[in-house]
Amino acid sequence: MKTLVTAIQKGGQGKTFATCHLAFDFQERGLRVVVIDLDTQGNASWTLDSHDSGYSASRLFTATGDELRNWFSGRENDGLALIAADTSLANLDKMDLAQAARALRASIEALGDFFDVCLIDTAPSLGVAMTAAVLAADYMLSPVEMEAYSLQGMKKMVAVISNLRKQNPKLRFLGMVPNKVDARKPRHVANLAALQQAYPQLVLPFSVGARDSIAQALGEQVPVWKIKKTAARKAIKEVRGLANYVFTKMEIAQ
Numbered sequence: 001m002k003t004l005v006t007a008i009q010k011g012g013q014g015k016t017f018a019t020c021h022l023a024f025d026f027q028e029r030g031l032r033v034v035v036i037d038l039d040t041q042g043n044a045s046w047t048l049d050s051h052d053s054g055y056s057a058s059r060l061f062t063a064t065g066d067e068l069r070n071w072f073s074g075r076e077n078d079g080l081a082l083i084a085a086d087t088s089l090a091n092l093d094k095m096d097l098a099q100a101a102r103a104l105r106a107s108i109e110a111l112g113d114f115f116d117v118c119l120i121d122t123a124p125s126l127g128v129a130m131t132a133a134v135l136a137a138d139y140m141l142s143p144v145e146m147e148a149y150s151l152q153g154m155k156k157m158v159a160v161i162s163n164l165r166k167q168n169p170k171l172r173f174l175g176m177v178p179n180k181v182d183a184r185k186p187r188h189v190a191n192l193a194a195l196q197q198a199y200p201q202l203v204l205p206f207s208v209g210a211r212d213s214i215a216q217a218l219g220e221q222v223p224v225w226k227i228k229k230t231a232a233r234k235a236i237k238e239v240r241g242l243a244n245y246v247f248t249k250m251e252i253a254q
């Protein structure tokens, strides 16, 4: 099983959008997908509610691998299982980071008995949950809006990644996904150019536009390709492109 974490220390960038769409796309490819929602806001849990496994995210940090195996063995799912956010996630910040990371790694290893790919959605703060997820993951993706505060958040994230990679050398940063880009806004165009110049190796070679149909889809608990509007076409092409790119880079085996 390959594990990807979507993270950036700033809200509203598209972490949950990306996690949910990768999950829907990978499920359609016939992969067995598990999504872990580590954000107490529970946005991914809401969008993927119909896929809830009944196992809650905070238990990944406390329960043993055997408990998890017992829960998932013999349990049917439609190729997409959600480990939903719960209120106890808030207590993780009282936990020792090394211990939390160790427990999460053991849980992910157990999930590998049942799934081909694990996608982790995180909260916008660099707490124990996000840090443990980055320490446990194989891949990381960071969506980012073309606004000043977001670029500052991205800069901080880059520093954090290089630090955490010392503790998790297998981590591969797939890159920054310029998201909600409005090419008619000179500010967005300039910020995108500045980001590409600052991190030529780290910005993905495509972006996702500010598309109303994406927000609509997440609200309707479906992927954007289920939105039957002409206006959704561009969004569908961009999101499928993103999923295809990540799928190829992750080299997921079935």
Ligand SMILES: Nc1ncnc2c1ncn2[C@@H]1O[C@H](COP(=O)(O)OP(=O)(O)O)[C@@H](O)[C@H]1O
Residues within 6 Å of the ligand: 010, 011, 012, 013, 014, 015, 016, 017, 018, 043, 124, 179, 180, 181, 208, 209, 210, 211, 212, 214, 215, 216, 218
């Ligand atoms: N490309 C996009 N175009 C339009 N709206 C988007 C796009 N990506 C995300 N959104 C919307 O922006 C808001 C923030 O996105 P979200 O994925 O929840 O960010 P995060 O998880 O980083 O906080 C959500 O309401 C979502 O529907």
Ligand SMILES: [Mg+2]
Residues within 6 Å of the ligand: 015, 016, 017, 039, 043, 044, 121, 122
């Ligand atoms: Mg989110």
